Amino acid sequence: MFLTVTxxxxxxxxxxxxxxxxxxxxxxxxxxxxxxxxxxxxxxxxAALGHRAAVTGFVGGGTGRELRALLSDSGGVRDALVPVAGATRRTVGVVDESTGDTTQFNEPGPHISAAEWDSFLATYRDLVRAVDDPPRAVALCGSLPPGVPVGAYAALIREARAAGVPTLLDTSGEPLRRGLAARPELVKPNARELAEITGSTEPLRAARGARRRGARSVAASLGAEGMLLVTRDGTWQAAPAERLPGNPTGAGDSAAAALLSGFAEDLPWPELLTRAVALSAATVASPVAGEFDAPTYARLLPGVRVSEPNEPDIPA
Amino acid sequence: MFLTVTxxxxxxxxxxxxxxxxxxxxxxxxxxxxxxxxxxxxxxxxAALGHRAAVTGFVGGGTGRELRALLSDSGGVRDALVPVAGATRRTVGVVDESTGDTTQFNEPGPHISAAEWDSFLATYRDLVRAVDDPPRAVALCGSLPPGVPVGAYAALIREARAAGVPTLLDTSGEPLRRGLAARPELVKPNARELAEITGSTEPLRAARGARRRGARSVAASLGAEGMLLVTRDGTWQAAPAERLPGNPTGAGDSAAAALLSGFAEDLPWPELLTRAVALSAATVASPVAGEFDAPTYARLLPGVRVSEPNEPDIPA
Structure with a gap:
C-alpha cells in the first residue's frame, strides 16, 4: 500500500x-x-499502475462531498480523508478551444483549525504505523491550506521516518524549505521551485544545493527536457525519445507516482528515472488532463535516453 | 405571495x-x-422589499444541495424547487480587482427529461392555483436548460392566465418570441433583446413591435439611460437623477421585482416605472452584486424624472 497526503x-x-x-x-x-x-x-x-493506494488530507463542505463521491466512483483508491468544518476548495481551468491554452483559477482552500490539524496528525500517525498494512512509502504533495503550520511537511516526514516509512516531498516555497531540513528520501521540484530554494537557476547546481539542505535524493523536472536525478550513488539525466504535444497538467504527479513506486521496489536509479520520464510524457500525451495513456507509456519506456549530465561551467 | 420561476x-x-x-x-x-x-x-x-416570495424551477446534484442550503440561510424566500437527476449549473464571475471588470463563465445546466418537465408543470399548476395563498403575480425568468421545450414560457403564461394570475416574462431569443405570443402582462427586455425579436434597434419602435407580437406592456431597460415603458395607457421614459458607478449585475432583476410588485399593487404606470428605475440604480450602487442599497433606493425615488419619450424620426 502507498499513502499520499493532500x-x-x-x-x-x-x-x-x-x-x-x-x-x-x-x-x-x-x-x-x-x-x-x-x-x-x-x-x-x-492505482492505475496496479498498486494499492490510500489518500489522506482534509475534506469538507458540499464540494468535499462531491470530491468524495467522485473518488469513490473512480475506484481503486482508499479514502482516508479527515473531515473539517470548512469547504474543500475548487479549481477552475478554462480551456480556450481555439488555441488549447488554459487559464487557471485556484481557490485558497478552507481555514484549518489547530484542533483539525491535531486530528489529522493522529490519523496520519495511525496510517503510517498501521501494523497489518503499513505503507511502503508516503507522498506529501502540494500547497498548505490556511491555518496549517508552515513546518507541516517536516513534521510528517519525521513521523514517517519514526515508523520506518520513506517519504517523497512535492511542494514549493517555505513548506519545501522546511521539509528539506527533515531529510525526506526524495524531493521532486521543478527548476523554478529549485531556484527559489537554492538561489541557483542552473538545475544541476540547484539540485545539489537541495541535497545539501537535507534531501537524500532530488528528482528535478525540466519540462520537455525530461528529468534530472541527483542521489548519493550518482547523477543522471533522462528525456523521452520523442516530444509529444499535449496537456502537461498532472505530468509531475505521474512522475511522482513512478518515483515513489520505483523507490519502494528498490529499482536501480536509472530505471526509476526512466519510468518517471516515460510516465510523465504519456500523461502529457493523454487526451484527459492528469491521466496517462498506457500504450504510449509502454511504447516510450524502451526509448528513454539516460545519460550523465554535463557539469555546469564554473562562473568566472 | 409572489412566485418566481427559474x-x-x-x-x-x-x-x-x-x-x-x-x-x-x-x-x-x-x-x-x-x-x-x-x-x-x-x-x-x-423579500427585501417586504413581500412574501416563493421560487420554483429545477434543482439537482451537489451544487443543487449547496444552492438550497444558501437559499434557506438567506431566509424570507420559500423553496418550491423541483428535484431533478442532473446537477444544478454553476456560474463563475471573475472580477479583476485592478480594473473592476468581470469575466463571466456560465455552465449550460442539466438536461431536463420529459418526465421531469411534466413533474415541474404539475408543481407549477398547484402553485398558481393554490386556494389558500394564490400568487399575486408570477415572474418567468432566464434561459431554458437543455431538454425544456422552447415554448415552455408560453405554456406557463397560459397556465397562469387560466388561474387568473398575471405574468412578467424576462428572457431572450426564441423563448421570448414564443412567450410573447402567449400575451404576458409585462415583458422586461433590454434594447439588444428587443432588437433580436423585432429587428429594430430604435427602442420605442422595438417596444411597440413587442406589443404587436403579444406583450400587453413592455418595460425596456436602456442601461444607464433608464427605462422605457410602453403600455395600452401611454408611454413613459424614466432615468435616475444621478448616475451612480458600480456593478450592474442584478440591476435588471431588481427592476423586474419592482415592476412585478407595482403591477400587483395596481400602481399608476409612471410610479411603477419610477420604482423600477430607482431600485435598479440602487442595485448598481450596492457593493454586493445583486443586492440593492435601501438608503440609496429611498434617496433616489423622489429624484427619478419621468417624461414622454420623443417619437423616433421616420426613416426616409
Whole structure:
C-alpha cells in the first residue's frame, strides 16, 4: 500500500469555451469535474499502475462531498480523508478551444483549525504505523491550506521516518524549505521551485544545493527536457525519445507516482528515472488532463535516453 | 405571495483576482457564492422589499444541495424547487480587482427529461392555483436548460392566465418570441433583446413591435439611460437623477421585482416605472452584486424624472 497526503485537496473543474475573451460572458461548452490536488492525482496513477493506494488530507463542505463521491466512483483508491468544518476548495481551468491554452483559477482552500490539524496528525500517525498494512512509502504533495503550520511537511516526514516509512516531498516555497531540513528520501521540484530554494537557476547546481539542505535524493523536472536525478550513488539525466504535444497538467504527479513506486521496489536509479520520464510524457500525451495513456507509456519506456549530465561551467 | 420561476437556476460563484491574465494561473483572493438565476434574484429582492416570495424551477446534484442550503440561510424566500437527476449549473464571475471588470463563465445546466418537465408543470399548476395563498403575480425568468421545450414560457403564461394570475416574462431569443405570443402582462427586455425579436434597434419602435407580437406592456431597460415603458395607457421614459458607478449585475432583476410588485399593487404606470428605475440604480450602487442599497433606493425615488419619450424620426 502507498499513502499520499493532500492537505489542500480540490474539486477540479475544467471548462471548455470557444474562445477566451477577458471581460466578456462565456457559455461553457464542456464541463468536467474530478477529485484534484497533487496527492490525489499521484494515488490515482499508482492505482492505475496496479498498486494499492490510500489518500489522506482534509475534506469538507458540499464540494468535499462531491470530491468524495467522485473518488469513490473512480475506484481503486482508499479514502482516508479527515473531515473539517470548512469547504474543500475548487479549481477552475478554462480551456480556450481555439488555441488549447488554459487559464487557471485556484481557490485558497478552507481555514484549518489547530484542533483539525491535531486530528489529522493522529490519523496520519495511525496510517503510517498501521501494523497489518503499513505503507511502503508516503507522498506529501502540494500547497498548505490556511491555518496549517508552515513546518507541516517536516513534521510528517519525521513521523514517517519514526515508523520506518520513506517519504517523497512535492511542494514549493517555505513548506519545501522546511521539509528539506527533515531529510525526506526524495524531493521532486521543478527548476523554478529549485531556484527559489537554492538561489541557483542552473538545475544541476540547484539540485545539489537541495541535497545539501537535507534531501537524500532530488528528482528535478525540466519540462520537455525530461528529468534530472541527483542521489548519493550518482547523477543522471533522462528525456523521452520523442516530444509529444499535449496537456502537461498532472505530468509531475505521474512522475511522482513512478518515483515513489520505483523507490519502494528498490529499482536501480536509472530505471526509476526512466519510468518517471516515460510516465510523465504519456500523461502529457493523454487526451484527459492528469491521466496517462498506457500504450504510449509502454511504447516510450524502451526509448528513454539516460545519460550523465554535463557539469555546469564554473562562473568566472 | 409572489412566485418566481427559474428553470435554469445556478450556484453563482464570484472570484476576486488581483489581475486577470489569459493563459496564466491565478490565486483567487476572495470567493463568494450565492443562489443564482434571475428568478431567484427577483424573489430575494421582493423579500427585501417586504413581500412574501416563493421560487420554483429545477434543482439537482451537489451544487443543487449547496444552492438550497444558501437559499434557506438567506431566509424570507420559500423553496418550491423541483428535484431533478442532473446537477444544478454553476456560474463563475471573475472580477479583476485592478480594473473592476468581470469575466463571466456560465455552465449550460442539466438536461431536463420529459418526465421531469411534466413533474415541474404539475408543481407549477398547484402553485398558481393554490386556494389558500394564490400568487399575486408570477415572474418567468432566464434561459431554458437543455431538454425544456422552447415554448415552455408560453405554456406557463397560459397556465397562469387560466388561474387568473398575471405574468412578467424576462428572457431572450426564441423563448421570448414564443412567450410573447402567449400575451404576458409585462415583458422586461433590454434594447439588444428587443432588437433580436423585432429587428429594430430604435427602442420605442422595438417596444411597440413587442406589443404587436403579444406583450400587453413592455418595460425596456436602456442601461444607464433608464427605462422605457410602453403600455395600452401611454408611454413613459424614466432615468435616475444621478448616475451612480458600480456593478450592474442584478440591476435588471431588481427592476423586474419592482415592476412585478407595482403591477400587483395596481400602481399608476409612471410610479411603477419610477420604482423600477430607482431600485435598479440602487442595485448598481450596492457593493454586493445583486443586492440593492435601501438608503440609496429611498434617496433616489423622489429624484427619478419621468417624461414622454420623443417619437423616433421616420426613416426616409
Amino acid at each position: 492537505l489542500n485537496a480540490a474539486l477540479d473543474l475544467t471548462y471548455g469555451v470557444r474562445h477566451l475573451e477577458p471581460h466578456a460572458s462565456h457559455r461553457v461548452r464542456n464541463v468536467t469535474q474530478r477529485p484534484g490536488g497533487k496527492g490525489l492525482n499521484v494515488a490515482r496513477v499508482l | 428553470l435554469n437556476a445556478a450556484l453563482d460563484l464570484t472570484y476576486g483576482v488581483r489581475h486577470l491574465e489569459p493563459h496564466a494561473s491565478h490565486r483567487v483572493r476572495n470567493v463568494t457564492q450565492r443562489p443564482g438565476g434571475k428568478g431567484l434574484n427577483v424573489a430575494r429582492v421582493l
